[in-house]
Amino acid sequence: MSTVLVFATDEDLFAELVTAGEKxxxxxxxxALGPAAEDPEVPGASKVYTAQGDGLDEYHVDPVATALSEIVDEVGADRVLVGGNRRGKEIGPQLAAKLDAGYIVTALEIPEEGTFRRKFMGGKTMANEVPQTDDVVATIAPHSFEPATxxxxxxxxxxxSPGKGRVERVSLEQRDEEGVNIEEADVVVAFGRGVEEEDDMELVFDTAESMGGVVGCSRPISADLHWLGDDRWIGLSGKVVTPEVYVAAGVxxxxxxxxxxxxxxxxxxxNTDENAPFFEHADYGLVGDLYDVLPAITEKLS
Ligand SMILES: Cc1cc2nc3c(=O)[nH]c(=O)nc-3n(C[C@H](O)[C@H](O)[C@H](O)COP(=O)(O)OP(=O)(O)OC[C@H]3O[C@@H](n4cnc5c(N)ncnc54)[C@H](O)[C@@H]3O)c2cc1C
Structure with a gap:
């Protein structure tokens, strides 16, 4: 019998991982470790193991990986699926190293048992990968599977006994910009160089707020103009997002x-340019000026 252990630092991801695990x-x-161990609700799983210990409250990578490897041994799991948010992507490889397991990076699909499908070459290609080890650890991209019920x-x-870990965090400092977790947002309103002035970003923030979403941007907005931090920069060299709705204005x-x-x-x-490449990937495309369209959306939804 094959047992799959699922783990996430974001409680909302557990139900999606259960669906993936069933495959x-x-x-x-x-x-469920640290804060998630308080009152875990994981639909569809046969059991939730909770544990507390040094470093687990803040999901320090090393102690969490150690604790998970102990739980894997205890329950006899041979596959581990980790919620693929930022912290999960740090924990997954370390856990795989501890277990001497094959590691799959951010799978989007499991087309058949034993095969994981993920993006390759910046998403231009999809790769099917089959671990060649008995034990497997895979991170699973958020929103890739329906949540189990x-x-x-x-x-x-x-x-x-997670121990203190091999690296100690000696200080934490607040960054100037308010952090945003764009990878887990349900709605992202992104903009690019179609926005002409820094002050005009307000239009985008208003639309995002009216849609209950967060603002993202193309690379030039963050890397060249420095209007926004790199936690909002989306793309190959930025964040990968899979929201329910992605609005791209002037990108x-x-x-x-x-x-x-x-x-x-x-x-x-x-986009004002009907030949903009983005239209080929759009479910809905609007040839128009974002300075007209975004305020209209905001007004309609506010
Ligand atoms: C190695 C490498 C890595 C990269 N990584 C990333 C990455 O992670 N993320 C990323 O975004 N880019 C990345 N880039 C850059 C990428 O190639 C593009 O240059 C960049 O995405 C273009 O940004 P943009 O769409 O905002 O600007 P532009 O390409 O200048 O496009 C602006 C768009 O706005 C439209 N527009 C203008 N005015 C309006 C208006 N009033 N209303 C509506 N539409 C309007 C225009 O028609 C145009 O289509 C990378 C490049 C390299 C070489």
Whole structure:
């Protein structure tokens, strides 16, 4: 019998991981560590193992990977799926190293048991990968699987000894810009060089607020103009987002930008140039001036 252990630092991802786990194992169990161990609700899993210990509250990578490897041994899991947010992508490889397991980077699909499908070459290509090891660790991109439903799994506390880890965090400083977790937003309103002045960004922020979303941008806005921080920069060299709705206003849609947003569920493009490459990837395309279109959306939704 094959047991899949699922783990996430974001509780919302557990149910998606359970669905993914059901595709590759006979039984799916979950590990809820640190804050998630308080009152875990994981529908569809057969059990949730909770654990507390040094470093788990802040999801320090080394202690979390150690704790997970102990839980894997305890429950006899041979596959581990980790929620592929930023922290999950740090924990996954370290856990794989501890378990001497094959590691799959940010899978989007599991087309058949044992095969993981993920983006390759900035999303231009899809790769099917088959681990050649008995044990497997894979990070799973958020929003790639339907959340499992059902009753919350029964909870069992498990003892782990994560230790302090090999790296100690000696200080934390607040960055000037308010941080934004764009990778987990349901709605992203992104803009590019079609916005002419820094002050005009307000139009985009207003639209994002009216849609209950967050603002993202193309690389020039962050890297060249420094209007926004790199936590909002989307693309090959920036963040990869998969929101339910992605609005791109005044973004041409070069391949490097598309690499960060092409898996969004619904893409809406606003551009004055009817030949802008982004239109080829749009579910809804609007040839128009963002200075007219965005305020109209904001007014309609406010
Ligand atoms: C190695 C490498 C990595 C890169 N990584 C990234 C990355 O991660 N992310 C990224 O974004 N880019 C990346 N780039 C840059 C990328 O190639 C493009 O140059 C960039 O995405 C273009 O940004 P843009 O669409 O904002 O600007 P532009 O290409 O200048 O497009 C602006 C668009 O706005 C439209 N427009 C103008 N005025 C209006 C208006 N009033 N209303 C509506 N539309 C209007 C124009 O028609 C045009 O289509 C990378 C490049 C390289 C070489």
């Amino acid at each position: 590759i194992g006979d039984e799916v169990v979950a590990a 059902g009753d919350p799994a029964p909870v069992e506390t498990i003892q782990v 041409s849609g070069q391949i490097q930008h598309l690499a960060g947003c092409r898996d969004s569920e619904l893409i809406v493009v606003v």
